[in-house]
Amino acid sequence: xxxxxxxxxxVRFHWSKKSSFKIFVPNFEINKGEKVLLLGESGxxxxxxxxxxxxxxxxxxxxxxxxxxxINKLSSKTKDEHRVDNIGIIFQQFNLLPYANxxxxxxxxxxxxxxxxxxxxxxxxxxxxxxxxxxxxxxxDQYKASSLSVGQQQRVAVARALIGNxxxxxxxxxxxxxxxxAQQIFLDLMFEQISNNKSTLxxxxxxxxxxxxxxxxxxxxEVLTRED
Amino acid sequence: MLLxxxxxxxxxxxxxxxxxxxxxxxxxxxxxxxxxLRTSAYTSFTDTISQTDLIIxxxxxxxxxxxxxxxxxxxxxxxxxxxxxxxxxxxEEVDWAVPISLGDSHKGFRxxxxxxxxxxxxKYRGGQSINIDKGYLFEDLYDVVLxxxxxxxxxxxxxxPLIVAHGLQSFSEHxxxxxxxSGILEKTxxxxxxxxxxxxxxxxxxxxxxxxxxxxxxxxxxxxxxxKMDLTPKNITAALIGVKSKLTxxxxxxxxxxxxxxxxxAILPGAALQELWRVxxxxxxxLLGISIVVIFTTLIGMTAIMFSSLSERRRxxxxxxxxxxxxxxxxxxxxxxxxxxSVLSILLSVILLFFSLSILQxxxxxxxxxxxxxxxxxxRDMYVxxxxxFASILVSLLPAIxxxxxxxxxxxTIKI
Numbered sequence: 352x353x354x355x356x357x358x359x360x361x362v363r364f365h366w367s368k369k370s371s372f373k374i375f376v377p378n379f380e381i382n383k384g385e386k387v388l389l390l391g392e393s394g395x396x397x398x399x400x401x402x403x404x405x406x407x408x409x410x411x412x413x414x415x416x417x418x419x420x421x422i423n424k425l426s427s428k429t430k431d432e433h434r435v436d437n438i439g440i441i442f443q444q445f446n447l448l449p450y451a452n453x454x455x456x457x458x459x460x461x462x463x464x465x466x467x468x469x470x471x472x473x474x475x476x477x478x479x480x481x482x483x484x485x486x487x488x489x490x491x492d493q494y495k496a497s498s499l500s501v502g503q504q505q506r507v508a509v510a511r512a513l514i515g516n517x518x519x520x521x522x523x524x525x526x527x528x529x530x531x532x533a534q535q536i537f538l539d540l541m542f543e544q545i546s547n548n549k550s551t552l553x554x555x556x557x558x559x560x561x562x563x564x565x566x567x568x569x570x571x572x573e574v575l576t577r578e579d
Numbered sequence: 580m581l582l583x584x585x586x587x588x589x590x591x592x593x594x595x596x597x598x599x600x601x602x603x604x605x606x607x608x609x610x611x612x613x614x615x616l617r618t619s620a621y622t623s624f625t626d627t628i629s630q631t632d633l634i635i636x637x638x639x640x641x642x643x644x645x646x647x648x649x650x651x652x653x654x655x656x657x658x659x660x661x662x663x664x665x666x667x668x669x670x671e672e673v674d675w676a677v678p679i680s681l682g683d684s685h686k687g688f689r690x691x692x693x694x695x696x697x698x699x700x701x702k703y704r705g706g707q708s709i710n711i712d713k714g715y716l717f718e719d720l721y722d723v724v725l726x727x728x729x730x731x732x733x734x735x736x737x738x739x740p741l742i743v744a745h746g747l748q749s750f751s752e753h754x755x756x757x758x759x760x761s762g763i764l765e766k767t768x769x770x771x772x773x774x775x776x777x778x779x780x781x782x783x784x785x786x787x788x789x790x791x792x793x794x795x796x797x798x799x800x801x802x803x804x805x806x807k808m809d810l811t812p813k814n815i816t817a818a819l820i821g822v823k824s825k826l827t828x829x830x831x832x833x834x835x836x837x838x839x840x841x842x843x844x845a846i847l848p849g850a851a852l853q854e855l856w857r858v859x860x861x862x863x864x865x866l867l868g869i870s871i872v873v874i875f876t877t878l879i880g881m882t883a884i885m886f887s888s889l890s891e892r893r894r895x896x897x898x899x900x901x902x903x904x905x906x907x908x909x910x911x912x913x914x915x916x917x918x919x920x921s922v923l924s925i926l927l928s929v930i931l932l933f934f935s936l937s938i939l940q941x942x943x944x945x946x947x948x949x950x951x952x953x954x955x956x957x958x959r960d961m962y963v964x965x966x967x968x969f970a971s972i973l974v975s976l977l978p979a980i981x982x983x984x985x986x987x988x989x990x991x992t993i994k995i
Binding site (some may be wrong): 405407427428431432434435440442446447448449450451455459460462463464497511 | 580581583584587588590591895897898899900901902903904905906
């Protein structure tokens with residue numbers, strides 16, 4: 352059985368021919384169940400790397416394998432399915448559809464993923480259960496996403512990323528919009544849930560102080576080289 | 580779920596979407612109003628005279644004969660003699676005939692001499708009769724009946740005295756023989772509204788002392804004497820004819836057109852009105868042009884609004900993508916939105932149209948003589964609506980393609 356959940360090999364990418372931003376990832380691997388913090392300053396290519404891993408962007412050459420499938424060889428439709436089946440994504444901020452209620456936001460990936468929805472017997476109950484474990488208020492299902500505080504929104508985003516047990520959770524600077532106390536509470540809850548789910552976590556941040564919580568700390572500059 | 584979220588998304592942008600819907604529905608309403616006016620103007624025009632089978636007059640083109648006999652525009656090139664008229668009337672095919680004598684005026688309004696049959700035989704709007712609003716039809720030789728427009732514009736009422744002027748733009752008046760208003764007609768929306776109607780005998784009477792368009796110097800027959808005279812007209816300008824059987828119309832028409840004693844023309848009013856509409860119908864094409872431009876502008880406006888909301892919604896689309904929606908789903912959502920907006924706009928515009936028409940209909944009819952139909956939507960309207968929805972799907976493709984491009988390229992990079 353393949354122990355790598357992410358395996359990138361000799362990937363080259365640039366936005367356009369005119370763009371000076373070119374990256375090369377010789378080799379990058381993350382094992383199943385690992386919690387990895389990817390450190391890097393802004394503009395260093397972290398988000399581009401995440402977009403490549405999620406399959407939003409296609410490499411010019413090389414291969415990207417997620418959970419055993421080489422995603423850059425997949426058709427666009429299969430790639431979208433593969434992403435939602437395997438990856439839960441937490442954005443930096445403005446994570447939720449503001450007009451939808453909390454439960455609809457959380458169960459949204461289940462609508463697109465047969466695999467993840469098969470893991471859930473009662474969608475609403477699972478969503479509420481996740482909310483409870485993430486210490487969200489009991490009446491959270493009464494609220495629209497736009498009426499929540501930023502901290503609550505981020506926790507709902509974690510619930511959404513975890514529902515249906517995806518094997519990989521990718522978080523793009525999820526704590527950057529939170530103050531230090533809220534950051535700690537949020538990370539505690541997120542780690543607890545990810546451990547319960549036995550998911551792999553790849554989190555991107557520029558905050559080195561978060562390192563102690565992770566199994567592995569990787570500097571972006573060790574992963575990719577800029578070919579400007 | 581997608582539909583529910585799509586509707587919630589629209590609801591969340593209630594003000595923008597609401598304004599868009601209002602703007603589009605007003606444009607659509609404008610289009611439909613113009614269309615209604617256009618078709619109603621045509622119907623009202625072609626319904627100016629109905630149930631008259633033939634109009635006869637001196638040899639002229641059908642449009643010219645129609646213009647002076649029905650619309651009282653322009654002048655007859657010639658008159659027809661009373662004898663010729665009687666020859667036509669005595670034809671076996673003829674059921675009824677109403678003679679018309681034109682030529683004089685009162686303060687810019689045409690004076691028409693006819694008999695009482697005119698009021699029962701002249702029909703408009705598919706068979707509606709002229710009704711008297713006040714007073715009675717002419718009893719005395721010097722009685723006049725006014726069209727509603729004349730009475731209103733000149734401020735005349737029953738018993739108001741008036742003098743008929745000779746010709747159309749003449750300073751010589753028949754002031755020796757004053758008339759008196761005996762009746763005022765109801766508004767019809769036809770040229771009858773702007774006509775001063777007297778008896779044929781009255782036309783003869785005021786011309787007793789006249790010869791070849793001028794007053795005979797020194798001659799002044801007293802009114803009492805005129806009243807005793809035989810006032811059968813020598814000439815008339817035109818006549819409305821009804822036949823016993825529609826099958827005989829063309830035979831009678833040919834007979835009149837080939838009448839050897841005098842050069843006469845008989846026209847079919849319906850055909851002449853159609854021909855005349857083609858002349859004045861340029862306005863119709865103009866209105867149609869305006870309608871098309873309005874619809875076009877609406878569609879462009881809708882695209883512009885969708886484009887501007889697109890940049891606000893980039894983040895939302897990135898979330899959709901991250902949750903597994905394909906770019907096609909994102910495009911589908913935008914197109915669904917366009918359909919929803921256009922259907923909602925159509926519904927609102929129809930409500931607005933019927934609401935405003937039901938209020939404005941009597942006013943338009945009264946002031947412009949156009950009876951706007953406030954009835955259910957025509958098949959043509961439905962066709963226009965379907966085309967509009969289809970066109971809105973097409974124009975929404977532009978922002979949708981942009982959204983597709985965004986959703987492919989943004990990935991996770993968008994940080995708005």
